[in-house]
Every structure is written in structure tokens, then in C-alpha cells.
Amino acid sequence: MxxxxxxxxxxxxxxxxxxxxxxxxxxxxxxxxxxxxxxxxxxxxxxxxxxxxxxxxxxxxxxxxxxxxxxxxxxxxxxxxxxxxxxxxxxxxxxxxxxxxxxxxxxxxxATFVTYFIANTATGLTEADSFPTGIDGMRFTFGAQTSTSGRLMPEFHIREATGKAPEDVFSDVGFSGDHGQTLRLVASGAYQLGALNYTVYDQAVADGAPEIESAKVIWKTPAYxxxxxxxxxxxxxxxxxxxxxxxxxxxxxxxxxxxxxxxxxxxxxxxxxxxxxxxxxxxxxxxxxx
Known part of the structure; x- marks a missing residue:
């Protein structure tokens, strides 16, 4: 691209x-x-x-x-x-x-890495075992443009689940630059949804970071x-x-x-x-x- x-x-x-x-x-x-x-x-x-x-x-x-x-x-x-x-x-x-x-x-x-899709709690979305629904028209951020867990694999699953490019699913598609920033942007409401490295989110949970109160996991990708x-x-x-x-x-x-x-x-x-x-x-x- x-x-x-x-x-x-x-x-x-x-x-x-x-x-x-x-x-x-x-x-x-x-x-x-x-x-x-x-x-x-x-x-x-x-x-x-x-x-x-x-x-x-x-x-x-x-x-x-x-x-x-x-x-x-x-x-x-x-x-x-x-x-x-x-x-x-x-x-x-x-x-x-x-x-x-x-x-x-x-x-x-x-060997068995996963990406978390997270959503701001104001969206009303909750965690499910299947790719999230009801996300059309929302604001979504990836991580870095060439991140495997923050862009490559989430985009693959978005296309596979919807049959569309991310730009045709969401009203705004951004690139935060890194996983921690993705979490902050979703927590703040700047973006309603995001995708990030699961270890960064889990570490935020372990650290008691305030962002986890308003940015929740709604889906976990298959392993890669x-x-x-x-x-x-x-x-x-x-x-x-x-x-x-x-x-x-x-x-x-x-x-x-x-x-x-x-x-x-x-x-x-x-x-x-x-x-x-x-x-x-x-x-x-x-x-x-x-």
C-alpha cells in the first residue's frame, strides 16, 4: 500500500x-x-x-x-x-x-500470539467469541502501519469477516503509532475501537492503568x-x-x-x-x- x-x-x-x-x-x-x-x-x-x-x-x-x-x-x-x-x-x-x-x-x-480488539465502554459493545458486530460507521484505530498485531492481523480479520476494507467499514481509520497509544486513544473516546498487542493490554490490567476502565476487550483473534x-x-x-x-x-x-x-x-x-x-x-x- x-x-x-x-x-x-x-x-x-x-x-x-x-x-x-x-x-x-x-x-x-x-x-x-x-x-x-x-x-x-x-x-x-x-x-x-x-x-x-x-x-x-x-x-x-x-x-x-x-x-x-x-x-x-x-x-x-x-x-x-x-x-x-x-x-x-x-x-x-x-x-x-x-x-x-x-x-x-x-x-x-x-508462537500463539493474539490481537485484542478493544472498544470504549460508551459504545455498549461487550466481549464475544466471534468477530464483533454493530461496528459499522464507528471510528477505529490500528497501531503502527506495519505492526503485525496492531495492523496486519486485525486488518486481515476485518476483511475476512466483513468482505470490506477497513475504510469501507469504519467512518474514520487511524494509525496510533504504538499499542500503548491505541489504548489511550480508545479509552479517551478519540476512537471508539482499536486493535492492539494483547501483552500491552494485559500489562495495563496488571498495572491497574486507568485506561482499562473505559477501554474493554471485545474480541480476541485466533493465534498466529x-x-x-x-x-x-x-x-x-x-x-x-x-x-x-x-x-x-x-x-x-x-x-x-x-x-x-x-x-x-x-x-x-x-x-x-x-x-x-x-x-x-x-x-x-x-x-x-x-
Missing amino acids: RLVKNAISAALIALSLAAPAHAQTANTLYVSAIPDDDETRLTERFGKVAAYLSEKLGVPVEYIPVKSYAASVTAFRNDQIQLAWFGGLSGVQARLAVPGSRAIAQGAED PDYNWTIRGDVDARFGEGFADRVQAALLDMSDPDLLASFPRTGFIPADNALYAPIEATARQLDLIE
């Missing part, structure tokens, strides 16, 4: 705002993540991941924040980062952009594969034979309860590119990738 392609082009500008002030060094492993949450939380989480990997791998590891999902893919393609925590779709895009790159790990929960650690295919040439496998082993061995809880995940399990073939097929069907 044109919006997605424009967003990817614009990412070069966004990325420059997040690039490190110092020059990159060849012996440093640079890691990043899609900006699916508050920037402060992401910096804290992945700064700890970088420190953990540096100790396990014996090389400097640095976290590089980016400003958008598209910027994370651009940074990976341009070799500004070599390892990234991607969503299902952004991981597919990154691996297509850098041949030989591979998914090496996913959260234990990521989502987040993943993806590494460039040329890291062995740079860091030594078997380096990618060592990174994978380090991620699978991550056991710090506080670090895992910050994702939140109970642990990481092996992953490979084939797991995300359904995500790629769905993205092609929706014209989100060529």
Missing part, C-alpha cells in the same frame, strides 16, 4: 534522529527493536539485553533506538544494526531486505506467530564462524526473571524463517509487501 511505502521512505529521516552520536565500530554488535512501547521502557529493557549479550558473547553490544517500525527495517537493511527484536511482519521485511538473514528465537508466547529475534546473515564473517549460533544460544539461555518480565515473556525458544511464512503470505495478500 502507498501509505506503507511512504512510511518506509520517511523512515530515513526518522532514523537519523535516533542514530548514535558516535561512529559505529566494526567489532560492536548493534541491536535494536521495533518501537512498540514507551521509549523509556524500551531503552531500559534493551539496554539490559545489550549488557547481557555483551557478557555472554565477549563483544561490545549496543542498543540503538529507532523512531518507527519502518526505521528498524531500514537500519537492519543498511547494516546500522545486526540483531533486532522485530514483529512478525517487520521481521519478514527485514529478512527479505537482507538475504541470508534468519529468525533465531521467539518468545515462548509468540509474531515477535522474533532476527540476525543478519553476514555476522559470522564479521565476528567469527558460528557467531549467529552463539547469539541464538545466548538468547535461549536468558533466564533473568526481571529481564524476561519486561518483555513480557517466560523465556525464548528457537525460531526459523519458515514459521513466519503465513505472515508473509498474509502481507502479500494485503499488498503490504511486494
Whole structure:
């Protein structure tokens, strides 16, 4: 879609705002993540991941924040980062952009990820086992334009259930940029409906966030594969034979309860590119990738 392609082009500008002030060094492993949450939380989480990997791998590891999902893919393609925590779709895009790159790990929960559809309580909508009805003409917001859980899968289900594009179902379709903002927009009534990563909503419930009082879950999608650690295919040439496998082993061995809880995940399990073939097929069907 044109919006997605424009967003990817614009990412070069966004990325420059997040690039490190110092020059990159060849012996440093640079890691990043899609900006699916508050920037402060992401910096804290992945700064700890970088420190953990540096100790396990014996090389400097640095976290590089980016400003958008598209910027994370651009940074990976341009070799500004070599390892990234991607969503299902952004991981597919990154691996297509850098041949030989591979998914090496996913959260234990990521094999069966779901999206929550939420509604402002003023709509009168309540939770059901089937796709919600009575939503025509309401205001709806996705998350980021290339988010798997915040856009790709919810749009797939909207089209499958209604036979229409989102723009033909809702009176207004927005893109909040991240899952936390989706929750806030629906809770405030700026949008009546939204779709977001279930872990963000569940964490808001656990934290007692005020937004959950006026934004309630009305439907949960069927499960699909989502987040993943993806590494460039040329890291062995740079860091030594078997380096990618060592990174994978380090991620699978991550056991710090506080670090895992910050994702939140109970642990990481092996992953490979084939797991995300359904995500790629769905993205092609929706014209989100060529």
C-alpha cells in the first residue's frame, strides 16, 4: 500500500534522529527493536539485553533506538544494526531486505500470539467469541502501519469477516503509532475501537492503568506467530564462524526473571524463517509487501 511505502521512505529521516552520536565500530554488535512501547521502557529493557549479550558473547553490544517500525527495517537493511527484536511482519521485511538473514528465537508466547480488539465502554459493545458486530460507521484505530498485531492481523480479520476494507467499514481509520497509544486513544473516546498487542493490554490490567476502565476487550483473534529475534546473515564473517549460533544460544539461555518480565515473556525458544511464512503470505495478500 502507498501509505506503507511512504512510511518506509520517511523512515530515513526518522532514523537519523535516533542514530548514535558516535561512529559505529566494526567489532560492536548493534541491536535494536521495533518501537512498540514507551521509549523509556524500551531503552531500559534493551539496554539490559545489550549488557547481557555483551557478557555472554565477549563483544561490545549496543542498543540503538529507532523512531518507527519502518526505521528498524531500514537500519537492519543498511547494516546500522545486526540483531533486532522485530514483529512478525517487520521481521519478514527485514529478512527479505537482507538475504541470508534468519529468525533465531521467539518468545515462548509468540508462537500463539493474539490481537485484542478493544472498544470504549460508551459504545455498549461487550466481549464475544466471534468477530464483533454493530461496528459499522464507528471510528477505529490500528497501531503502527506495519505492526503485525496492531495492523496486519486485525486488518486481515476485518476483511475476512466483513468482505470490506477497513475504510469501507469504519467512518474514520487511524494509525496510533504504538499499542500503548491505541489504548489511550480508545479509552479517551478519540476512537471508539482499536486493535492492539494483547501483552500491552494485559500489562495495563496488571498495572491497574486507568485506561482499562473505559477501554474493554471485545474480541480476541485466533493465534498466529509474531515477535522474533532476527540476525543478519553476514555476522559470522564479521565476528567469527558460528557467531549467529552463539547469539541464538545466548538468547535461549536468558533466564533473568526481571529481564524476561519486561518483555513480557517466560523465556525464548528457537525460531526459523519458515514459521513466519503465513505472515508473509498474509502481507502479500494485503499488498503490504511486494
